[in-house]
Amino acid sequence: MSILEINKLKKSFDGIEVLKDISLKVKEGEVVSIIGPSGSGKSTLLRCATLLEKMDEGSLLYCDEVAVKDVGGATIYAPKNELRHIKEYFGLVFQNYNLFPHLSVMKNICDAPISVQKRDKEEVKQEAERLLEKMGLEDKKEAYPFQLSGGQRQRVAIARALAMNPKMLFFDEPTSALDPELTQEVLKVLKDLAKDKMTMVIVTHEIEFARNISDRVIFMDGGVIIEEGTPSEVIENPSNERTKSFLTKMKV
Amino acid sequence: MKKKTIIFMLIMSLMAGMLVACGKSSDDVVNTEAGRTTLIVGFDAEFKPYGYKDENGEYVGFDLDLAEEVCERNGWNLVKQPIDWASKDMELNSNSIDCIWNGFTLNGRETDYTWTDAYVDNSQVVVVKSNSGIRELTDLADKNVIVQADSSALAALAGEDASEDNKALRSTFKELQQVGDYNSAFMNLEAGAADAICMDIGVAKYEIEARGNDFMMLPDTISSEEYGVGFKLGNTSLRDAVLETLYEMVEDGTYAQISDKWDLSDFACLGNEGTSTAKELDAMAATTKDESFLEKFADIAGQLLSGVGASLLIFILTLCFSLPLGLLICAGRRSKIKPVAWLVKFYISIMRGTPLMLQLLVVFFGPFYVFGWSLSTSYRFYAVIIGFTLNYAAYFAEIYRSGVEAVPVGQHEAAQVLGYTKIQTFWKVTFPQMVKHVMPPVTNEVITLVKDTSLAFVLAYTEMFTLAKQVAASQASIMPLFIAGLFYYIFNYVVAFIMERIEKKLAYYK
Ligand SMILES: Nc1ncnc2c1ncn2[C@@H]1O[C@H](COP(=O)(O)OP(=O)(O)OP(=O)(O)O)[C@@H](O)[C@H]1O
Numbered sequence: 001m002s003i004l005e006i007n008k009l010k011k012s013f014d015g016i017e018v019l020k021d022i023s024l025k026v027k028e029g030e031v032v033s034i035i036g037p038s039g040s041g042k043s044t045l046l047r048c049a050t051l052l053e054k055m056d057e058g059s060l061l062y063c064d065e066v067a068v069k070d071v072g073g074a075t076i077y078a079p080k081n082e083l084r085h086i087k088e089y090f091g092l093v094f095q096n097y098n099l100f101p102h103l104s105v106m107k108n109i110c111d112a113p114i115s116v117q118k119r120d121k122e123e124v125k126q127e128a129e130r131l132l133e134k135m136g137l138e139d140k141k142e143a144y145p146f147q148l149s150g151g152q153r154q155r156v157a158i159a160r161a162l163a164m165n166p167k168m169l170f171f172d173e174p175t176s177a178l179d180p181e182l183t184q185e186v187l188k189v190l191k192d193l194a195k196d197k198m199t200m201v202i203v204t205h206e207i208e209f210a211r212n213i214s215d216r217v218i219f220m221d222g223g224v225i226i227e228e229g230t231p232s233e234v235i236e237n238p239s240n241e242r243t244k245s246f247l248t249k250m251k252v
Numbered sequence: 253m254k255k256k257t258i259i260f261m262l263i264m265s266l267m268a269g270m271l272v273a274c275g276k277s278s279d280d281v282v283n284t285e286a287g288r289t290t291l292i293v294g295f296d297a298e299f300k301p302y303g304y305k306d307e308n309g310e311y312v313g314f315d316l317d318l319a320e321e322v323c324e325r326n327g328w329n330l331v332k333q334p335i336d337w338a339s340k341d342m343e344l345n346s347n348s349i350d351c352i353w354n355g356f357t358l359n360g361r362e363t364d365y366t367w368t369d370a371y372v373d374n375s376q377v378v379v380v381k382s383n384s385g386i387r388e389l390t391d392l393a394d395k396n397v398i399v400q401a402d403s404s405a406l407a408a409l410a411g412e413d414a415s416e417d418n419k420a421l422r423s424t425f426k427e428l429q430q431v432g433d434y435n436s437a438f439m440n441l442e443a444g445a446a447d448a449i450c451m452d453i454g455v456a457k458y459e460i461e462a463r464g465n466d467f468m469m470l471p472d473t474i475s476s477e478e479y480g481v482g483f484k485l486g487n488t489s490l491r492d493a494v495l496e497t498l499y500e501m502v503e504d505g506t507y508a509q510i511s512d513k514w515d516l517s518d519f520a521c522l523g524n525e526g527t528s529t530a531k532e533l534d535a536m537a538a539t540t541k542d543e544s545f546l547e548k549f550a551d552i553a554g555q556l557l558s559g560v561g562a563s564l565l566i567f568i569l570t571l572c573f574s575l576p577l578g579l580l581i582c583a584g585r586r587s588k589i590k591p592v593a594w595l596v597k598f599y600i601s602i603m604r605g606t607p608l609m610l611q612l613l614v615v616f617f618g619p620f621y622v623f624g625w626s627l628s629t630s631y632r633f634y635a636v637i638i639g640f641t642l643n644y645a646a647y648f649a650e651i652y653r654s655g656v657e658a659v660p661v662g663q664h665e666a667a668q669v670l671g672y673t674k675i676q677t678f679w680k681v682t683f684p685q686m687v688k689h690v691m692p693p694v695t696n697e698v699i700t701l702v703k704d705t706s707l708a709f710v711l712a713y714t715e716m717f718t719l720a721k722q723v724a725a726s727q728a729s730i731m732p733l734f735i736a737g738l739f740y741y742i743f744n745y746v747v748a749f750i751m752e753r754i755e756k757k758l759a760y761y762k
């Protein structure tokens with residue numbers, strides 16, 4: 001079963017087509033990396049998939065449940081309550097973390113499971129503590145986001161997304177705002193998640209990392225998927241000229 | 253530590269200012285009238301028929317005609333200076349006017365000014381609506397009676413020297429309200445917010461004639477009293493010059509002629525047997541002794557204290573209602589339903605674009621003039637709170653809006669992906685961050701509100717500043733105003749302290 005299924009997605013801003021006919025399926029436990037030059041539409045793809053942006057055309061399904069239906073040149077979104085349920089299937093980690101600055105680390109992680117998913121407080125807290133331990137942040141429970149380094153903030157953001165028990169996680173350039181050392185501590189967390197068979201779609205500029213972690217790599221440019229395959233196919237032996245020149249620029 | 257020193261110095265200099273302002277010095281009065289070229293007459297521009305603005309926008313009246321004639325005979329240039337009645341003593345003491353000549357009652361004020369002889373004998377009467385059924389003084393039991401602030405009628409009913417009869421009469425009233433001018437007194441009467449007005453007979457006759465037969469005067473008078481021209485205490489040389497000329501005018505008939513012109517012949521009394529004379533009044537002034545500064549301070553502060561409660565009540569209720577209402581208006585302003593957003597935007601622009609004083613008047617008198625509803629007395633207080641709340645809520649709404657917009661979109665997106673509903677997102681994410689953003693501008697607004705409470709006077713709601721102006725007028729001193737200033741300062745100091753504490757509490761995150 002596919003966790004995520006996108007068919008023939010189209011999206012324009014002010015008449016300019018940013019995504020042109022994108023289709024993508026992600027299976028359970030699969031790690032997919034998306035690479036591509038700036039402005040190619042990677043973030044827009046993730047934002048459409050996470051319902052932050054409205055799709056113009058195409059369909060979107062999570063675990064075979066229809067979130068967005070294509071009706072020939074337009075889209076119909078599922079009713080609110082169904083969407084609320086579908087939203088529990090995925091989480092999103094932002095480039096600039098978007099932690100809630102007025103809440104402690106613990107509250108940042110626990111609030112949504114308690115007030116959105118109505119789960120038991122104690123159970124959620126225990127899970128949050130377990131997650132923080134996994135992230136190496138057990139001593140930062142009561143800290144506020146402004147007291148943390150960028151790498152620590154991003155790990156809290158990952159813990160916050162995981163606390164919702166999603167089936168899959170999206171990452172939009174999770175390390176772009178970080179120094180090289182801090183990048184490594186976040187990438188290590190992602191590797192651990194991959195080992196635990198977490199389904200993930202990662203937009204990244206870290207080509208080396210993408211090669212190591214991914215089951216599949218997607219190269220996007222100009223709103224279309226140019227090339228798609230295993231890391232050795234796309235990164236080591238790209239067939240498309242644009243992929244080649246992009247990778248050369250990224251100095252691989 | 254440093255802050256405390258500065259505050260101490262501020263308070264000391266304020267006190268020093270008061271001492272200087274309160275000492276009744278008479279040595280700076282110009283003693284020769286030979287070189288005088290102008291006479292500046294201070295008058296309340298709404299006091300018909302003594303001094304007022306006519307349909308052509310000219311200042312006219314009985315007193316001004318007399319003054320004109322006096323000036324002509326002395327070769328002076330007459331300057332007609334309309335003044336706020338409550339600040340008449342400051343005007344006089346600072347020499348910005350030479351005299352108060354405006355149906356100025358000398359009874360009860362004998363020792364506060366240097367007076368001419370009485371030139372008008374006036375009585376206090378009661379004016380009611382013709383159809384009210386009130387026919388004599390006893391019918392005023394349980395009625396709302398209105399007087400002009402610091403007027404002779406007020407003094408006659410509730411002053412220190414009020415007669416026992418009048419005190420007894422006053423105690424039968426449901427309420428004795430004070431308004432700033434006769435026009436609003438009649439507006440109150442017409443609107444049903446008051447049942448009767450106590451006022452000078454000359455003014456009453458004039459107003460009833462001008463307003464048609466809807467109003468009538470009760471046959472019984474409350475008191476009789478005399479008008480004189482008041483000069484700064486000790487300025488006898490100018491007084492003598494004016495008085496001398498007035499007597500010339502009595503001799504040659506000009507005084508009678510002018511009295512006739514204004515239909516005041518029955519009241520004109522200059523030179524009559526048994527009226528007060530300048531000599532008698534000077535003698536009374538010479539025998540008064542001054543209270544000590546501290547006694548006076550304590551006395552005035554005590555009198556103002558009852559107004560502090562009223563100001564505080566306006567302040568607290570306005571905040572309690574306008575802070576949450578501002579949130580609702582902010583939501584309306586940001587509404588996706590366009591007509592709602594436009595309507596709210598229009599409302600905000602009206603609230604911010606017109607004087608609060610005017611808005612208070614509209615809220616109070618609007619129901620009568622628009623719908624013809626008669627106004628109850630208690631509505632006066634509600635109108636103050638409604639007016640303030642509507643105005644401040646508009647300001648708070650705009651502050652909230654900027655605060656909401658200062659919260660990064662990423663915050664909403666994070667909340668959206670986590671599955672928060674719109675309402676949860678607002679209360680859990682936007683609102684707490686907005687509060688932190690808006691603290692400094694809200695503090696400014698709250699401090700302005702402390703001072704704005706004084707605007708309640710336009711609806712004759714007696715808060716501290718209104719009281720201070722009344723006490724200042726009755727004591728012919730500006731000390732009450734300085735003490736009121738001190739109260740406002742302390743009030744605001746406490747407000748600033750509390751707001752600072754809240755801001756510190758919110759500083760736990762960045
Ligand atoms: N809200 C928007 N309104 C208008 N244009 C937009 C909007 N969001 C994105 N775009 C445009 O869509 C195109 C794709 O943007 P997108 O952010 O998806 O690129 P990206 O591949 O994520 O780039 P980067 O690697 O720089 O993050 C760009 O040309 C961008 O200017």
Ligand SMILES: [Mg+2]
Pocket residue numbers: 042043044172
């Ligand atoms: Mg991007």
